Amino acid sequence: MLRKLFPILLLISPTYSLAGPLVDEAFEILNGEKPVSLSAVPVTGLPQETSSVLVPNSDNNATIYVAYDADETFQKQFPVAVSKNNNEILLTVDSSQNIVSTYLSPDIYSQQFEDEWGEDISELLQQGHQQGLLESTSLTENALYISSKIFEKDGKLIGSGVYETELIIPQSVIDGFEGGWPGPERVSKPTYFSDEESETLVDAIEIQPFKNAHPLTDKWLMPLYIKAEKYGLGAYRELSHELIDFSHTDYSSPLFNTSINIQSTADSILLTYNDTSVRYSPITIEEDEYVFFIEVETPEEKFKFVSAAYKMTDNTEKFVRGLSSRFPFVQVPHVGMGIEERFDGDRIACEWMSGYEFVADNTMTQTTCYDRLSGEANVIDNSPYVSGTEGWNWAISDGVIEFENITPYVEVNKQTWVPIQTNEEGYTIILEYWEYATNFEGAPPNGYMQAPRANVIKLVDVSQYTEAYANGGFGGDNDGDNIEDSTDTDDDNDGMPDYYEESFSLNHLNSADRDEDLDGDGLTNFDEFSRGTYPNDNDSDNDGILDGDELVRSPYDYDGDGISDIVIRRPEIGQFIVARSSDGAIMRSFFGSQGSDIPLAGDFDGDGTTDLAIRRPSVKQFISRTSSDDRIDRIFFGAQDEDIPVVADYDGDGLDDVAIRRPSTGQWFIKYSTTGEIVRETFGTDSSDTPAIADYDGDGKADIAVRRQRAGQFIIKYSSTDTIDRIFFGSQQTDIAVPADYDGDGKADIAIRRPSNGYWFIKRSSDDVIERTFFGSNEDDIPVVADYDGDGKADIAIRRPSSGNWFAKLSADNTYMRFFFGSKSTDIPLAAPLSVVLNMTTTGENASRNEQLSGFNIDVQEVLIKEHIPGNAQWLTQEVESSEADL
16 A cells, blocks of 8 residues: 555665765655645656655744545555755655555464564564453554655656554553563564666646636546545545536536535636535646646645646547457556656556456456566566456447446446547557446445546557467468567567457458458448548548548649649749639749748648648748647758758558658668657668659558669668568650559559650559550650649649640540649749759749748639640550560
């Protein structure tokens, strides 16, 4: 119990460093005017919470509050003296007020008592009992909080604590023992965890005002200190949680059968119920998550702590769907939530884990993890769980997960999980509780086995653990790839990981389901995997449109209609000009005042609409204006003048990522838009290599690729497999790479345009057939490939700078269109290959000195001129052999 009560300051280190600036700064904070949080380092993606708060008083004295998962039987505040020597800070507890809790010891005749207090004390007390001096064979034990230390080690603050368990010898034994009591009147011993150490964060608590008069709306999961009916124990107060609806000033709690009054001010929320008041003052404010400084007051107690509140969102559906599996698929809930030292990477370390094994037939086994396994700390080894309580059934109703286990003499044995929100790191916050009731004569009162509380859950694919997977009956080599199924993450080699298939009722031992359409939405199961949609739900985002009918994101789509727009940048005036496909209207935006600004096209906010963007080499900045909210972002990325922007969606999250390629070293630097992670890759070190980025494997992620001009090669690193492919295609050094998805199969096709004769050569990924099309007779015609008819296929197209004409061969119906747009030969078409855009940018004139980063305005004086034109006999597409085409 002590280990739970003191998660932050419970560790003793045998060696200390000399005091440094961290110790001095911490000592100043501990003697300041503001409350201080003493917290562990939170795991990435979860908030910084703590049950340990120190409030300075005066003259190096303070009160420390410790309220971790504690009920009203535990002492939560202690007066401490704060001192500092040359290497550490010491928090010393007043010995007259240091009892944390009082409870009964094991029976004095038990082996457990002897192991705990020693053979001598055990034998003496047994003699006292035999002499008739003890009414009970269980004595009183006290949990004592002695002191805490904070010191610096390896550039970090480390917290340590001294806690003791004290055995009180009854006065009747001391006074009446035959021959006099030979032992001590009180026996104390350190706790078992005193040899560990943990990093501690010492922060002054800064309260900030709410952003509006009604800070919380809708439903929020709030920490409470409230009476709960506990099975066999009656009602008593303990730290709990409740999902509270803040749309009214009074909320009737169904979990605690209590009316909660809600009052809000500019800087706090006050909840009152029964004889308890809880005040919440915000420390950090996010849209769906607040971290509060919480002050509790009852007639008997006052204490403080720091905890998070979570808004209930609608983004937990994928978590709920991911529960079912036909092989071990464990998820690990953990109380105490996001403390970094209790995690193994992004998973909860074994000794802090409980497991739940869900099966598709709606049976379930609760499991517990072994203690931390020998060897490397925090490692979940081959067998991450042991057999647990069976006989449970599980069901989902309105997004709530319920478990029931009916046993003899038990009326109710039910656990409930209410998903609240899933964050970007994949952790799902839930409200969980366990109700229990029996029906036999003399049964204890009904109530909670576990009172309602917040918890964090992470789904873990146990097929990656060899022994556990084999124990589940999945040995052998199903796909004959010479990889044992227990270590193979794709047992049928269909390109879909095992955990994905079993999470969505597919069969990880049958490759035929790759090309099946389980939910009848027009997408194969593999397509669904590639796109991130659900193969067992034909409308994954519940927008009323089948997944197969959803518009594929089109490049250069500034009006969001799923059709590429014609767009140029006029460098001499710093203007983007777009001809909208939806109505032919002309939009103009002054964005980027320097002629050397490189125009970019990308969707940086994920709304399906292309955003204004440039790279400014002079200051090494990417500058964008997002279409969803007109926010302007500046990102410093790419420190060298030579760095080339290669914006694309490399992680498949639906947002384009800022990225550069450094030609001199062949290095690529990519900054993932969702996580902020920066990855570096060396790929394409030849001086003739030019970027040829596209999604060649159809996994929804851009693949790093180059065209090696001097060798006539495309060199591609597939993101789905990390394998590298070298494809000879385009033998002439002047061939221009124009990869795109011309056949609409979801994969980019290798393609080149040959300026010397006006031919396009496309190798279809669907069947490896090579097509040749003559289109664009002028050598200086610029290829501007895009989807100009919205059919999901790239259209062959060119811009003729000398006339301002654009010509496109529309794949939907094999018709031809001509557009007049961009009267100047220096106008830069954004759909042009990157090498062309870079060449036209560097030769551009200087633009206006006045910086403008404006949004689009409609030019009411101008409209796009477009017309259908008859096809030329030479423009027909032919299938050819590689040798015939000189490829």
